[in-house]
Amino acid sequence: MIFRLVVGSLMARGVTVGMTVLSIGLSVALFLGVDKVKTGAKASFSDTISGTDLIVGARSGSVQLLLYSVFRIGNATNNVTWESYLDLRARPEVEWIVPISLGDSHRQFRVMGTNVAFFEHYKYRQGRALTFQDGMVMEDLFDAVIGHDVAKVLGYAVDDPIVVAHGLASFTEHKDQPFRVSGILEKTGTPVDRTVIVAMEAIEAIHVDWKGGAKIPGQTTPVEVIRQMDLTPGAITAALVGVESRLQTFSLQRAINQYPEEPLLAILPGVALQELWGIVGIAESALLAVSVMVVITALIGMMATVFSSLNTRRREMAIFRAMGASPVAIFGLLVLEAILTTAAGSLLGLGFLYVGLFIAQPMIDSAFGLFLPIQAPAGREMLVLFAVIVAGAAVSLIPALRAYRLSLADGMMVRT
């Protein structure tokens, strides 16, 4: 009975109620969206590298090492000498070690020198290995494997020639040694998508005619001669290490961190990711806090409209009272109205979220490499919606209490 009254009453004030529902819906969609981005970002963050026990680089900070070795953000302070790399490789605890060398670029994408073991040992998203969309790993000195985004943005196909530029954002290009695309990787959602992968020796080869950051004028070593040269690199930027037994990881880490011949740093990727998320996560939490504020504002807006409607609805209330409705029924009527309004708003918000996700998902994926899965609302979202509805009911208690008191005092008399 009351329910029908409530629905009828809400329908009668369609425009006002509609606006309130819309504002609650938008605020809820914002909150859920921010939450979705936060969880999505965190997941794609921690999915970037897995299966690697230690990352080794020059001694700097764990977050910095993680940023340049895995996310290709920023630069290394120092390189690791090839001798240290060999020392490390010879240690009995080391099961496998993959050197990486950064510093060159192709258009806006970073070039990474490594060896074929990278494709075997680099894992992402709980142990998934890299797979080829087309082509295969590098076979020749001047072969390059490109990430999914590189191929997509620059429109490359297997066997296309590419030119690698020296240094980042530099205009001098290594025109003498054009590379050939030998393979294109499947999309991973990791920085590998935006990387051009070549052999360590190739990085050395393109610098044969270069000294001190500039090309030696007039000197061009023919490709055939370069192929005959000893192209063992002098240094690497970082190395990914897998240990024989997990129980040895900490002692190997300490041995590397105290390596007397060269200041090296070994980090546990999981711990460094956690540390990095601790920094980035603050901004995300601030964003979430702002969206909570927006939800609260929308609910207070609802309270304000209920308040202002109370005066105009005095006669309605008085009639209800005359029909035999108790003051408690008036109270319940208003709370129920609020619950229905917020529930409608929450559902609308959920609708907005999914529509928004369907539209924005591919854009966010290509722009930021952030994949937001579209899933049925989980327990967490349900909890949020429930909390909004409860908060709506709680907020409505204040005008409902006022209506209750007024309806007791007013009786049938309407003072205008």
Next chain:
Amino acid sequence: MSNILISSPVTLGLRNGLLLGVFFNAVVSSSAAFAEETRQLDSHEHGVGELNIAVDGSTVAIELHAPGADIVGFEYVAKSFDDRLTVKKALKSLSHPLELFLLPDPAECRVTEAEAHLETEGVHDDHADHDDHADHDDHADHDDHADHDDHADHDDHAEGPVHSEFHATYTLVCNNLSALTEITFAYFDAFENALELEVQLLTASGAQAFEVKRGKPELDLRGMF
């Protein structure tokens, strides 16, 4: 050292004073060169220890690094009878990991290896006093020498503050690792100067870091194994 050996025959013909001077220089420069090659120190924060836990199969390897200040309340080289007794007691306590880190009974963990020693900055040979020698320390004679020990301490301080760290390594075997749902740190009750442990946990699913503080001496491990 080879520097000195080579240079001394050359200076043999010179006067004693000069010889001494050269010898002195050789020692200083060679030790300086040596120090330059390996001059590095671990970070050291009083009140904060490190606990590394690696789990592989049913084996759990644990390493504890804790500043001397946390464990015994001082970091200078223990020379007085009382200080040495304190260190000895601490090492004894540190070699019983299951009394410091309480694991749930259903996990059925037992210690297969436990070792603890004290490492003092710059003094690398100061390994754990062996329990066998405990008898010697009990002799009252040592108290007479207490004054001398004090003098020795002053010499140490002249070189700057000394830091020391307790290092302990444990190997445990747990029959039922899935029941290892939490660790309760009686460690904080045993060592009242310890404020925090930075825990790094390494499992099949990767590495994770936690901070366990005196106020809440528990670590929830549900879903980790």
